[in-house]
Amino acid sequence: MSTIVEVRDLVREYPMGEERVAALRGVSFDVDAGDYAAIVGPSGCGKSTLLNLLGVIDRPTSGTVSIAGERVDRLPDARATAFRLTRIGFVFQRFYLMQALSARENVELPLAEVGLKGAARRERAMALLEYVGLAKRERHRPSQLSGGEQQRVAIARALANSPALVLADEPTGELDARTGAEMIDLFARLNADGTTIVVVTHDEELARAARRVIHMRDGVIVGDERAR
Amino acid sequence: MLFTLAAASLMRHRTRTLLAILGVAVSAAMLLDMVMLSSGMRESFRGLLQGQGFALRLSPKGTLPFDTDATIRDADSLLALIRARPAVIAVSPVLGGQLHVPGSRGVVTSSVLGIIPSVEGDYEVVGGRQPASANEMVANRQLLDALGLHVGDTLHGAAGYDAQLRSLAGERTLRIVGLARFIYMATDQKGAAMPIETLRRMQGESARARISIAMVRLAPGANVDSERVAIAALLPRVTVISIAAALDQVDQRLSYFRQLAVILGAVSLVVGFLLVTTLVTVSVNERIGEIAVMRAIGVQSSRIVLQIVMESGAMMLVAAPMGLVLGLITARYLNSILARFPGVPARLDFFLFQPSAALTALSLLALSGVLAGIYPAWRSASLPIATTLRQEAVG
Numbered sequence: 016m017s018t019i020v021e022v023r024d025l026v027r028e029y030p031m032g033e034e035r036v037a038a039l040r041g042v043s044f045d046v047d048a049g050d051y052a053a054i055v056g057p058s059g060c061g062k063s064t065l066l067n068l069l070g071v072i073d074r075p076t077s078g079t080v081s082i083a084g085e086r087v088d089r090l091p092d093a094r095a096t097a098f099r100l101t102r103i104g105f106v107f108q109r110f111y112l113m114q115a116l117s118a119r120e121n122v123e124l125p126l127a128e129v130g131l132k133g134a135a136r137r138e139r140a141m142a143l144l145e146y147v148g149l150a151k152r153e154r155h156r157p158s159q160l161s162g163g164e165q166q167r168v169a170i171a172r173a174l175a176n177s178p179a180l181v182l183a184d185e186p187t188g189e190l191d192a193r194t195g196a197e198m199i200d201l202f203a204r205l206n207a208d209g210t211t212i213v214v215v216t217h218d219e220e221l222a223r224a225a226r227r228v229i230h231m232r233d234g235v236i237v238g239d240e241r242a243r
Numbered sequence: 244m245l246f247t248l249a250a251a252s253l254m255r256h257r258t259r260t261l262l263a264i265l266g267v268a269v270s271a272a273m274l275l276d277m278v279m280l281s282s283g284m285r286e287s288f289r290g291l292l293q294g295q296g297f298a299l300r301l302s303p304k305g306t307l308p309f310d311t312d313a314t315i316r317d318a319d320s321l322l323a324l325i326r327a328r329p330a331v332i333a334v335s336p337v338l339g340g341q342l343h344v345p346g347s348r349g350v351v352t353s354s355v356l357g358i359i360p361s362v363e364g365d366y367e368v369v370g371g372r373q374p375a376s377a378n379e380m381v382a383n384r385q386l387l388d389a390l391g392l393h394v395g396d397t398l399h400g401a402a403g404y405d406a407q408l409r410s411l412a413g414e415r416t417l418r419i420v421g422l423a424r425f426i427y428m429a430t431d432q433k434g435a436a437m438p439i440e441t442l443r444r445m446q447g448e449s450a451r452a453r454i455s456i457a458m459v460r461l462a463p464g465a466n467v468d469s470e471r472v473a474i475a476a477l478l479p480r481v482t483v484i485s486i487a488a489a490l491d492q493v494d495q496r497l498s499y500f501r502q503l504a505v506i507l508g509a510v511s512l513v514v515g516f517l518l519v520t521t522l523v524t525v526s527v528n529e530r531i532g533e534i535a536v537m538r539a540i541g542v543q544s545s546r547i548v549l550q551i552v553m554e555s556g557a558m559m560l561v562a563a564p565m566g567l568v569l570g571l572i573t574a575r576y577l578n579s580i581l582a583r584f585p586g587v588p589a590r591l592d593f594f595l596f597q598p599s600a601a602l603t604a605l606s607l608l609a610l611s612g613v614l615a616g617i618y619p620a621w622r623s624a625s626l627p628i629a630t631t632l633r634q635e636a637v638g
Contacts (some may be wrong), residue, residue: 064629
């Protein structure tokens with residue numbers, strides 16, 4: 016099985032006044048293609064920082080990150096953006112959909128960025144909405160959708176350009192228990208269909224659904240267990 | 244997609260967008276008016292001077308046409324010298340004066356021009372005909388209304404009037420044969436014109452062979468400047484000015500108008516710029532999280548800047564035509580006020596609409612609006628994504 020994520024000696028420090036506070040203190044791990052890893056740990060342990068570095072929306076103080084065989088920890092801004100567009104799919108706790116766009120248009124946004132036009136773009140967006148069970152809500156604006164529906168649209172958007180890796184930051188954090196359970200099922204289905212997923216969560220149910228759970232504390236990995 | 248987002252962003256706060264567009268339209272209108280004012284008088288004056296086809300104007304040495312009451316003596320012999328020049332095809336002498344007409348409500352005083360009807364260039368006959376004999380004259384609407392007369396009526400007028408003694412001098416009975424619109428007279432100015440010999444006789448011995456100014460029409464292709472120099476050398480008691488020189492004199496006299504126009508125009512431009520910058524900054528600050536998400540999912544900073552610039556560009560596109568209409572309406576109103584200034588020719592436009600100047604002004608404003616959007620757009624698209632999203636999540 017090929018390695019999709021390769022993290023070595025990752026350190027991320029933030030300036031705080033005259034001090035520097037380390038959010039990550041030398042993290043190393045790999046994620047294989049098709050894996051489904053949950054990163055868990057108490058608040059402030061560095062899991063979201065790690066996710067940001069994996070998503071190439073932040074830069075480490077030191078250490079390396081390779082995604083799908085490409086070093087991404089020092090990519091210039093434009094290349095990092097292009098990399099995110101095609102290789103990374105983001106799912107945020109607060110969904111972060113464009114309020115001005117319909118569900119379908121939200122999914123079309125990354126497709127438009129890669130230059131997919133007209134009917135082909137619409138077709139791909141509709142297929143993804145169908146996959147997450149929201150084809151009938153394609154014209155609805157985010158404000159007309161429930162939290163769970165918005166998160167499904169966000170997942171469809173994350174999958175738009177068939178990324179090598181889907182990163183999710185507390186994807187059930189804003190959902191009620193029933194909708195959260197539906198989301199857990201959706202992630203499981205996504206992974207079963209071959210998508211590599213790394214999810215940061217406090218949700219024990221979601222972590223239990225993952226094939227692998229990475230435990231973090233004080234900026235380091237303190238445990239890494241595979242589901243039996 | 245970017246267009247949809249830009250349009251949606253503008254529509255999200257419709258009232259704010261509308262107010263900003265109105266503000267920019269007012270700014271555009273003011274800029275347009277100032278551009279029209281800065282070049283309008285000069286171009287309008289040029290049109291007045293060129294319209295009659297006289298390339299040179301002669302006036303008493305050291306004066307401008309009708310700037311003083313000074314006259315040129317022995318004018319007939321001087322004019323003969325000019326007429327003898329091969330490049331000269333017509334000379335139109337003009338003698339200025341006043342026409343006093345006693346009536347039931349007192350004496351009505353009007354400006355009067357002594358002209359040669361066949362070559363005159365001071366008025367247009369809009370009713371009736373040109374004077375064809377010594378006792379005929381034309382008058383403008385203002386004079387006819389003041390006297391209660393019409394074309395075809397006869398009046399008894401005088402060239403001189405002593406208000407203390409209430410006595411008239413140089414009296415003559417004249418028949419009004421035409422309604423004239425004078426080119427260089429002010430809006431409310433009463434005016435009349437009659438053959439120059441008639442006016443000279445009315446003014447008496449002192450006016451014999453005198454003229455106030457003369458206008459010279461040159462053959463097509465003649466070198467205006469060399470003719471001006473040659474005539475000036477021929478007639479040392481006379482100032483000869485070309486249209487270009489007259490316009491230069493106008494420029495000098497009106498330079499403060501232009502400076503004012505340039506300063507106010509620049510202020511309008513800055514106001515428009517600041518208005519759009521403020522609106523875009525406010526709008527962008529509200530969408531900082533949305534922009535960070537767009538960056539996170541792979542939308543390039545340049546595309547985000549483009550989207551925001553499209554928003555400011557769209558506002559400009561709507562505001563510019565509104566500003567054009569508003570500017571033209573305002574200019575027309577201001578023109579009507581300024582045209583009532585004493586001594587200002589009624590046909591002189593202070594605000595002259597020139598499509599190229601208007602296009603330049605509005606393009607400049609549109610460009611400044613687009614530039615105004617670039618900085619806040621670039622700033623928002625350059626914020627660190629992770630930090631911005633974290634702050635948005637906390638907020």
